[in-house]
Amino acid sequence: MNKNNFDINSLIRPNVAKMRPYSSARDEFKDFDSEMIFLDANENPFETNVNRYPDPQQQKLKSILSKQKNIPSNQILLGNGSDEVLDLIFRAFCEPAKDNIITLPPTYGMYSVLANLNNIENREVLLDSDFQPDLDEVSRTADKRTKLLFICSPNNPTGNLITSEKILKLLKTFNGLIVIDEAYIDFASKESWIKKLNEFPNLIVTQTLSKAYGLAGIRLGVCYASAEIIAVLNKIKPPYNINELTQKFAIERLENIIKIKSDISLLNDEKIGLLKALVEVTFIEKVYPTDANFILIKVDNAEKRYSQLLQKGIVVRNRSSQPLCVNTLRITIGTASENKKLITILKTLE
Numbered sequence: 001m002n003k004n005n006f007d008i009n010s011l012i013r014p015n016v017a018k019m020r021p022y023s024s025a026r027d028e029f030k031d032f033d034s035e036m037i038f039l040d041a042n043e044n045p046f047e048t049n050v051n052r053y054p055d056p057q058q059q060k061l062k063s064i065l066s067k068q069k070n071i072p073s074n075q076i077l078l079g080n081g082s083d084e085v086l087d088l089i090f091r092a093f094c095e096p097a098k099d100n101i102i103t104l105p106p107t108y109g110m111y112s113v114l115a116n117l118n119n120i121e122n123r124e125v126l127l128d129s130d131f132q133p134d135l136d137e138v139s140r141t142a143d144k145r146t147k148l149l150f151i152c153s154p155n156n157p158t159g160n161l162i163t164s165e166k167i168l169k170l171l172k173t174f175n176g177l178i179v180i181d182e183a184y185i186d187f188a189s190k191e192s193w194i195k196k197l198n199e200f201p202n203l204i205v206t207q208t209l210s211k212a213y214g215l216a217g218i219r220l221g222v223c224y225a226s227a228e229i230i231a232v233l234n235k236i237k238p239p240y241n242i243n244e245l246t247q248k249f250a251i252e253r254l255e256n257i258i259k260i261k262s263d264i265s266l267l268n269d270e271k272i273g274l275l276k277a278l279v280e281v282t283f284i285e286k287v288y289p290t291d292a293n294f295i296l297i298k299v300d301n302a303e304k305r306y307s308q309l310l311q312k313g314i315v316v317r318n319r320s321s322q323p324l325c326v327n328t329l330r331i332t333i334g335t336a337s338e339n340k341k342l343i344t345i346l347k348t349l350e
């Protein structure tokens with residue numbers, strides 16, 4: 001899809017297209033640092049450090065992300081976790097009971113939860129045995145009411161990247177919006193697709209501070225897209241969706257990018273060690289390659305091994321109910337001592 005034949009207006013829900021953004025008190029007056037007297041938002045004037053509403057546009061946080069990622073602030077939207085960003089995308093573009101989306105299982109479960117919640121048909125096109133999308137099947141499955149295609153890369157729970165060739169082909173041919181969920185991209189050997197935003201107006205990239213950035217508890221997800229798409233999402237987001245504490249905490253962490261990078265590098269080193277050690281465990285039949293901070297393994301009996309690990313105090317995720325994932329467990333990379341303990345225990349199981 002190129003810029004000449006793409007019209008975002010044809011994809012927006014009619015009611016959303018007509019909406020004007022809700023204007024909050026803090027939208028109308030943004031000058032937080034001045035010595036003004038704020039009697040406009042029915043806040044409590046007594047200082048608690050959080051008695052004022054947070055910046056609804058999170059300008060400071062976005063300007064840091066903008067510099068680090070080399071993407072203008074007007075192409076960034078922040079959400080209460082990337083789960084909120086994904087929900088906003090559904091609500092902006094998918095007309096309940098009329099439109100449909102395509103997902104590529106086995107994949108992240110929230111796409112189907114959000115489709116259900118928003119009363120949108122979820123058309124599932126299974127990945128192939130290499131966990132790559134079947135492009136012919138995607139094109140056969142799409143119709144005029146297919147608004148979104150979700151590509152999770154690196155994919156959860158399989159851990160692999162979707163190949164650039166496949167994604168490029170989809171970006172060029174798919175008639176709706178393509179959402180590439182890059183929750184795990186910071187662990188991957190390939191670059192983010194955010195570099196391609198200006199080339200593909202139908203591309204939306206979501207990322208999160210929950211994984212590599214170590215901030216799952218503050219709930220901060222990021223959406224990168226064209227300024228036009230971001231403007232649509234901005235119209236429908238709750239005015240103060242990113243709270244003050246989250247904004248402060250994220251700014252602090254992002255300002256120490258060296259520490260983030262060193263944590264990622266430590267985890268990737270741990271992953272290499274864990275991959276080698278898992279291959280040697282007798283009941284593990286397959287260790288899948290991974291570009292994420294987790295490893296999918298196929299075992300002889302997932303339920304049995306899951307329970308044995310639980311009894312020893314180690315919680316992993318049994319993914320056997322997912323298509324193509326019979327007898328698989330998903331293991332997150334922990335600290336060096338946690339991983340060592342995991343391997344020691346795995347080797348003792350009978």
Ligand SMILES: Cc1ncc(COP(=O)(O)O)c(C=O)c1O
Nearest residue numbers: 081082083108156183208210221
């Ligand atoms: C692929 C994928 N996307 C999104 C999320 C949710 O991220 P957040 O914590 O930003 O809501 C997860 C969490 O597990 C995930 O695996």
